[in-house]
Amino acid sequence: MAVESNREIGQAGNASNRVPAVQLEGVTKRFADVTAVAGIDLEIADGEFFSMLGPSGSGKTTTLRMIAGFEEPTSGRILLHGRDITGVPPFDRDVNTVFQDYALFPHMSVADNVGYGLVVRKVARSERSRRVEEALRMVRLEDYGARRPSQLSGGQRQRVALARALVNRPRVLLLDEPLGALDLKLREEMQIELKAIQQQVGITFIYVTHDQEEALTMSDRLAVFNAGRIEQVGSPADVYEHPATTFVAGFVGTSNLLTGDVAVAVIGEPGVYTVRPEKIRIADVGTEPESDEASAVGRIRDVVYVGPDTRYIVALEVGGELVVTQQNLETSSMEALATQGRSVRLIWKRRHVLSLATSEK
Amino acid sequence: MTESRWVRIGLRMATVLVIVFLYLPLVILTIYAFNPSRLQAWPPTGFTFDWFVEAANNPAIGRALVNSLLAGTGATAIALVLGTAAALAIQRYAFFGRDTISFLFILPIALPGVVTGIALRTTFQTVGVDFGLATIIVGHATFCVVIAYNNVIARLRRLPRTPEEASADLGADTWTTFRRITLPGMGTALLSGGLLAFALSFDEIIVTLFTAGPGTQTIPMWIFAAIQRPTELPVVNVIAFVLILFSTIPVYLAQRISSGVGGGRY
Numbered sequence: 001m002a003v004e005s006n007r008e009i010g011q012a013g014n015a016s017n018r019v020p021a022v023q024l025e026g027v028t029k030r031f032a033d034v035t036a037v038a039g040i041d042l043e044i045a046d047g048e049f050f051s052m053l054g055p056s057g058s059g060k061t062t063t064l065r066m067i068a069g070f071e072e073p074t075s076g077r078i079l080l081h082g083r084d085i086t087g088v089p090p091f092d093r094d095v096n097t098v099f100q101d102y103a104l105f106p107h108m109s110v111a112d113n114v115g116y117g118l119v120v121r122k123v124a125r126s127e128r129s130r131r132v133e134e135a136l137r138m139v140r141l142e143d144y145g146a147r148r149p150s151q152l153s154g155g156q157r158q159r160v161a162l163a164r165a166l167v168n169r170p171r172v173l174l175l176d177e178p179l180g181a182l183d184l185k186l187r188e189e190m191q192i193e194l195k196a197i198q199q200q201v202g203i204t205f206i207y208v209t210h211d212q213e214e215a216l217t218m219s220d221r222l223a224v225f226n227a228g229r230i231e232q233v234g235s236p237a238d239v240y241e242h243p244a245t246t247f248v249a250g251f252v253g254t255s256n257l258l259t260g261d262v263a264v265a266v267i268g269e270p271g272v273y274t275v276r277p278e279k280i281r282i283a284d285v286g287t288e289p290e291s292d293e294a295s296a297v298g299r300i301r302d303v304v305y306v307g308p309d310t311r312y313i314v315a316l317e318v319g320g321e322l323v324v325t326q327q328n329l330e331t332s333s334m335e336a337l338a339t340q341g342r343s344v345r346l347i348w349k350r351r352h353v354l355s356l357a358t359s360e361k
Numbered sequence: 362m363t364e365s366r367w368v369r370i371g372l373r374m375a376t377v378l379v380i381v382f383l384y385l386p387l388v389i390l391t392i393y394a395f396n397p398s399r400l401q402a403w404p405p406t407g408f409t410f411d412w413f414v415e416a417a418n419n420p421a422i423g424r425a426l427v428n429s430l431l432a433g434t435g436a437t438a439i440a441l442v443l444g445t446a447a448a449l450a451i452q453r454y455a456f457f458g459r460d461t462i463s464f465l466f467i468l469p470i471a472l473p474g475v476v477t478g479i480a481l482r483t484t485f486q487t488v489g490v491d492f493g494l495a496t497i498i499v500g501h502a503t504f505c506v507v508i509a510y511n512n513v514i515a516r517l518r519r520l521p522r523t524p525e526e527a528s529a530d531l532g533a534d535t536w537t538t539f540r541r542i543t544l545p546g547m548g549t550a551l552l553s554g555g556l557l558a559f560a561l562s563f564d565e566i567i568v569t570l571f572t573a574g575p576g577t578q579t580i581p582m583w584i585f586a587a588i589q590r591p592t593e594l595p596v597v598n599v600i601a602f603v604l605i606l607f608s609t610i611p612v613y614l615a616q617r618i619s620s621g622v623g624g625g626r627y
Contacts (some may be wrong), residue, residue, distance in 0.1 A: 070526055090529040097530045103523035107545045117531035120541075168531065 019082040021046040021172050021204040022067060027076035029062050036062040038228035044206060049198050051207045051215040054225030060208045064174050068097045095172040096165035100180055102157045104149040110160050111145035117168040135167040155186045172204045191218055212252045216240060224248045245357045249274045254323045262320035266296045272356045277325040279352040283345045295347040303340045310336040314346060322346060387605060394598040401594055412595040425583040431494060432579060433562040436501035440558045441551055444509025452517040470507040477503060478571030492574030500572035501565055505558035512554030513547055520546045556611040
């Protein structure tokens with residue numbers, strides 16, 4: 001509980017310094033009979049890399065579209081740098097969006113795509129071409145200005161979309177699953193590049209993703225969405241190591257929940273608890289745990305070999321299951337797989353046990 | 362190859378038959394256009410350009426041609442503007458009675474031309490409009506609008522919405538977005554819809570007969586009148602031959618637009 005209060009102090013300290021880049025106050029959005037966003041409050045600081053993480057249908061994209069102005073909230077207010085922009089059309093908002101499908105203009109060259117925002121805002125021709133060039137250089141596409149979007153690869157289109165948004169120097173950049181259509185290798189490259197660009201330009205990035213790893217690696221802070229609500233807001237380490245609810249524990253990482261009778265048997269008290277898979281070690285059944293440790297006996301039901309790690313799914317004697325992840329420091333795949341069916345004792349430090357609030361749904 | 366040899370031969374013969382069936386009348390008409398005899402009798406007796414000269418010197422044909430071109434252009438222009446506006450409204454906005462309006466838009470093309478014609482004639486008389494080129498244009502526009510509307514709405518359904526959102530996001534107001542993003546996206550649909558509408562207007566006769574004034578004649582009306590005078594038949598053949606030549610151009614263009622260059626872009 002000490003951690004909880006520390007976090008609140010840290011957050012308050014940040015917020016009092018500057019006006020937040022984006023503030024959502026009691027924002028809801030209903031489509032006909034579906035409630036997409038069920039009342040959220042959120043403050044995103046200036047210059048922050050902020051992620052909105054959640055499964056599809058959790059309201060994260062709708063929230064982003066309300067900040068962009070494509071959807072109007074059913075109730076609540078949206079403030080941009082302290083100014084109420086609820087009801088302001090997208091073309092009068094100082095934000096730009098990178099779309100999931102890139103939304104490039106197929107009938108224009110790459111340079112004309114990037115320069116579009118400057119043309120419609122009537123920026124002088126000489127400044128325009130300079131800034132377009134600069135933006136294309138930033139995404140390493142300086143030689144591609146004359147091409148059509150159809151002549152580019154997925155990764156290149158993604159960069160054009162980014163350059164097209166950044167060239168306008170918005171105060172807030174919204175990114176809607178921008179890496180969703182790229183293959184894994186390219187995704188990882190682009191994650192690093194996006195983060196570098198964000199630090200270079202110093203613009204607030206609001207990044208929507210359903211990929212928890214992406215959110216954890218890139219963000220300064222993130223919000224976990226579920227069923228139109230925010231379950232938790234915090235730094236990646238905060239959210240991962242101190243998930244506030246069962247939903248967060250399950251969505252960000254492997255859940256490893258201990259509930260009901262199992263919780264009483266293993267932890268000693270009723271409630272909902274979780275232990276991260278990498279915090280658990282596997283020992284012989286006869287091993288005695290240290291005084292600051294807890295343990296449970298079980299049988300290895302399944303072994304999943306995933307290259308650098310192995311995941312062991314252990315069925316506990318008292319009921320329930322725990323997943324244990326171990327790095328393959330000296331284990332070969334053969335040795336790892338051979339442990340299947342063996343009885344073992346799982347041991348972990350008591351301080352790694354997290355107590356959770358139960359989520360709705 | 363799953364077909365047997367006989368099936369293959371049969372299919373080839375069928376193809377040849379269809380081609381003959383479609384094109385033999387056109388070939389015969391072409392031959393008569395160059396036949397010196399004023400009477401249409403087989404075999405042709407020689408080769409001449411006389412009928413072309415006669416057609417060119419007939420002022421009624423010239424006037425009819427100009428009228429047909431004006432009617433086609435006018436009706437197409439009206440159709441494109443109204444059809445596009447209606448398609449945008451119906452595709453983009455949900456409103457009460459949308460399905461009914463969509464149905465009402467398509468209906469006129471299914472109505473017999475006689476009905477459209479007599480209805481328009483009655484209306485023009487009631488309102489007190491003089492019959493002439495203007496009434497022909499309005500008459501043709503009634504079915505041309507449907508063509509334009511159908512073409513545009515089919516394209517709008519295929520066009521992704523996000524480029525328009527991106528345009529607004531980048532600071533373009535609604536009109537700028539329409540002009541710079543939506544309109545270019547619909548370009549080829551407008552072109553093929555326009556060509557088709559023009560072609561329909563150009564050979565329309567039923568509605569035209571009902572809505573034309575006594576002094577106004579279009580090419581189909583002139584041909585219809587001329588075939589009843591046997592001495593004019595060679596000139597009719599010449600006109601028909603010229604129309605065949607000019608019809609192939611838009612058909613060829615429309616085919617290229619819908620299959621080739623434009624097709625792959627969206």
